[in-house]
Amino acid sequence: MKRVVITGLGALSPLGNNVNDTWESLINGKSGAAPITKFDSSKFKTKFAAELKGFDPLEFIDKNEAKRYDAYTQYALVAVAEAVKQAGIDFETLNRNRIGVIWGSGNGGIQTFQEQLMEFAKGDGTPRFSPFFIPKMIVDIASGVISIKYGLRGVNFTTVSACATSNTALIDAFNYIKWGKADMIITGGSEAAINESSVGGFNASRALSTLNDSPATASRPFDISRDGFVMGEGAGAIILESLESALGRNATILAEVAGGGMAADAYHLTGTHPEGEGAFLGMKEALADAGIEPKDIDYLNVHATSTSQGDTSELKAVERVFGIKPNMQISATKSSTGHLLGAAGAIEAIACIKAIIHGIIPPTINTVNVEPEFADKFEFTLGKAQQREVNYAMSNTFGFGGHIATAIFKKFNQS
Incomplete structure (x- = not known):
């Protein structure tokens, strides 16, 4: 069994658009929750969420390319780019047949799915769907897009286990490397589900907090006054590789998966x-x-x-x-x-x-x-x-x- 180490991290979160900003906000006790800006939530039981702040995908992704991707895939690409940069990876010098992507998302392109069906419902019944509808919506497309961007031909799939999804992806990636079936795997997860259907659905199941007067204090785990979770969005990316791979390219090792x-x-x-x-x-x-x-x-x-x-x-x-x-x-x-x-x-x-x-x-x-x-x-x-x-x-x-x-x-x- 091979040892599996971590050499790169990337984050796009309600607390910051990179790892360092997210970490600093986290240890300083900041909250990412605020009133929803993505849609008119005035008639919803929950009117707040933990959205990304000041994020513009066009700062990272070409406009024509961005149009082909749902936000959850855009988030994935941004977080992965940061992790790859930190890990100092030059894919041209590595065997890309042994580098894979195991990504996770619970909902995939749910925003795209909602938008396309709403457009159809407003029409006369004539189907006018985007040719990008299916590839933008399906839950596995982010892992595919990541592999295409970097030319990675190793193991490639997406895990879905609801809110356990990206831990499942990470454990799968850990196992593939441990078993010697890959030298390096980009893993993590992304989600872009702050929209009418998600908030309405979770409201219907009574899972979301409704503390609309104080969004920043609404998420209060273990507290006797807690009343539900606060929905967030973003992505986290982690570069896993065998110890031999990391040492072979003189990478800085951040930690190890145990x-x-x-x-x-x-x-x-x-x-x-x-x-x-x-x-x-x-x-x-x-x-x-x-x-x-x-x-x-x-x-x-x-x-x-x-x-x-x-x-x-x-x-x-x-x-x-x-x-x-x-x-x-x-x-x-x-x-x-x-x-x-x-x-x-x-x-x-x-x-x-x-x-x-x-x-x-x-x-x-x-x-x-x-x-x-x-x-x-x-x-x-x-x-x-x-x-x-x-x-x-x-x-x-x-x-x-x-x-x-x-x-x-x-x-x-x-x-």
Whole structure:
């Protein structure tokens, strides 16, 4: 089995249009939530979201090219370009038959799908669809476009496991390299789902916060007053490669992937298992894959969307795995970024990797009164970032349908 290291990161998030801006906003406790600008939300129950700020795709992508892509693919290309640049990759010097792309998105081109059907509905029934409708909309197109841009002919596919999607993609990429089936894989996820159909749909399922008077404080994981998640958008990209590949091209190694675990709640369409059965199994599998004990984890970035049942079931699973008062910090960065759906795992993986690099635990903001059942059982990092050496960081992601994906990252040591 080959060791798998991380050599590049890219981010496009509600907190910043690159990794450094996102990280600085995260550790300074800023919120990306604000009133929705993408459409008239006045008649919706939820009137706010965590949108990108000041992002213009034409600063990164040619106008004619951009017209062929849904926003979720545009976001992917921008984040990947940053990661490739940081990793210092010259694809011309590498065997591109062994470099792949495993990307993730929960919704794909849902904005394109909505726009095309609305246009059709306004007409006389004559089908007048864009020739780009299907390629803009399908969920796998981002991975294809990335491979086309860089001429990568290795393994190429897209994972879909709702809000566990980009962690699933990362774990798959980790496994392909570990098994020797690829030298390098671009992985991560992107989502552009802040529109009428998504907000209306999540409102109908009572999943979104409706704290319209205070968007910036609406995402409050574990707090007794939480009332739902805040929808976000963006992309996170991570360059994974074998240790041999990274050393062979004298790359700067940021961290290492230690292990990954996937499981299922097998319980409900949208609700988590009351006792967090799938979460428990995913975390246990990730620890076993990494060959470490629960006591080795220094930081846990929980899924914690700020929904009542979801937060509670996850903490029950955490207690089953780690016990009471484990020597680790827990935080929920969705309190700042909002919930990026299929891209959440990628952005949260980046938060874990940066925590390892800088020895800083990003905080959970907005949470004041933690559920009494758990308030004294764990070390929650609330309000302010905390300095701490992080050798191992774990990231949980869960999705509608009961999908579970947990990844573990560790500080790189060549020996």
